[in-house]
Amino acid sequence: MNSTPQAVLGGRLRAALQACNLPPERGDVTAAADTRFGDYQSNAAMILAKETRSNPRALAVQIAEKFDAGDVCDPPEIAGPGFLNFRLRPEWVSRRLRELAEDARCGVPTADKPLRIIVDFSSPNIAKPMHVGHIRSTILGDALARIARFLGHEVVADNHLGDWGTQFGKVLYGWKHLLDRAALERDPIAEMTRLYREVNALEQTDPEVHRAARQELVKLQRGDSENRAIWEQLVKLSWKEFQGVYDRLGVRFDERLGESFYDAALGPLVERLLAGGIAEISEGAVCLFFPEIPALADKPCLIRKSDGGFLYATTDLATIEYRVGRWKPDAVWYVTGAPQQLHFQQVFAAAARMGIPVRLEHVAFGSILGEDRKLMKTRSGDNVPLRDLLDEAVSRARGMIEEKNPSLSAEEKENIANVVGLGAVKYAELSQHRMSDYVFSWPKMLSLQGNTAPYLQNACVRIHSIFRKLGDDSGGAGDVTFTTKEELALARKLLQFGEVVPLVLREFRPNLLANFLFETANAFHAFYEACPVLKSEGATRRSRLVLCEASIRVLKQGLDLLGIGVPEKM
């Protein structure tokens, strides 16, 4: 059931349109751009006037006459060229807010048609450290999975690990010839990375090493038991490391089927596509050509190399087949970087040609840049390890807490540092439009001012503080009355929560939710400054406590949908 102001007004507007013999599907209502024009507006009269070649203002009058405002809003006002403006009645806002404060879903409706959705994200490579390149996929994918779940969809979060690449030849060779057991004990990923790098360097000067490493890879692929056992070790050790990162970030997967899982399916798949005339041989490789799609016309999709090896696209197609068979999903979302857009266009086109019935979406995103506006790297030019980045976030947050609130216990400080530091990193990602490249800046994301996680968390802390002081003296159950403009503004904002959350999935835009939460926190802070809660009395006090309750619930729920926690103190 959807009882957001937008849905309620929209329903009534559609009824009015019907009463005027106008098509009700034009009855969309949007939040007003400017509060001077009320809370919500509709452009229906102008759009319909154009379609029916009539006068927009006259049409607006006609619609307004049929509009049953009930107790929801004042009679609609007609303004400008034919806008219909709606101003919610405080009594109605009050009642809705009271409901929101007691609603486990904070007024967010569930999807009309629940879907089964596979979200493919994170996908780090075995035997390599997770680095900043994985952070956007991980955080964005997790947030989308959380939001989809909350909206009532069935979500399968799948981590498509890079566990079968050519890197294993090198690592296997290194493992057999250069392994430092003690180093492996201390920091497995670091040691694996060292092996990879050393062998890579050796290969440059020694063709014999190159040949030997290649041989190790072939042996692994043929199922050699020794290499297979080492590989399993690599996967196990890497996963342990990844799991540590995911635990810190609060990221969960329902499935973690890496590339290796699909290996056996690749050969038969290619043969089938060849036999079915879907793919063809060209210059010794097996390709799909898409002359009918202009963007792909001169860009073949390779699924088998001339040396018999398989490619990225091959695995992705096998993965789609498997997933469709296993889960029968309505949609699969791939949360990977924008540079892979062409690849996914090809894979999606291939899947379409294969007749696979599923909606495939590439949720692309931009790059993280350093202060120099180039891809973020360490001083030595390497990728920044994710673990180090998270450590620094927590450590910086710890410093801030130490400075601001030194009297907290060590345990509290540590807990808060984690929630604030990691929240800041996540929020910096999610508050940004996913397609834009963004400049990574510690001071900016950890600032207590502006559109940051700590700012939102601080709003929650203030509320927690009020309830702490309140103690047993509940009094939270009261009618909401608005004696100041700040109270009404906050209430109206809170009711929009249910309008914003579903919007996020329309274009995979968590930044819309982040934006809303920022505006909500902002409205709360203004309310907090203007309206004493504990010092007020009677009905006003009870009313303000309800506003606080509704605010904390919305902020907490909203942040939780972004995968961000809320401390009680900071």
Place this chain on the structure above:
RNA sequence: GCGCCCGUAGCUCAGGGGAUAGAGCAGCGGAUUUCUAAUCCGUUGGUCGCAGGUUCAAAUCCUGCCGGGCGCGCCA
């Protein structure tokens, strides 16, 4: 060469057919015997890259150009 993405305030970015284009930061001016000032209020600041087009209405849609990023058979 082809394709995708981006160009909005000094800086970082929202807004993706509707009203006088918005935030944050920085700048300037105010508010504190505090329910956590880690905040709030006010204010300065814009040929929405350029040029056409569609429309009653364009930052938003279309076309072309300029500038930047990325990608384009045998990596993922």
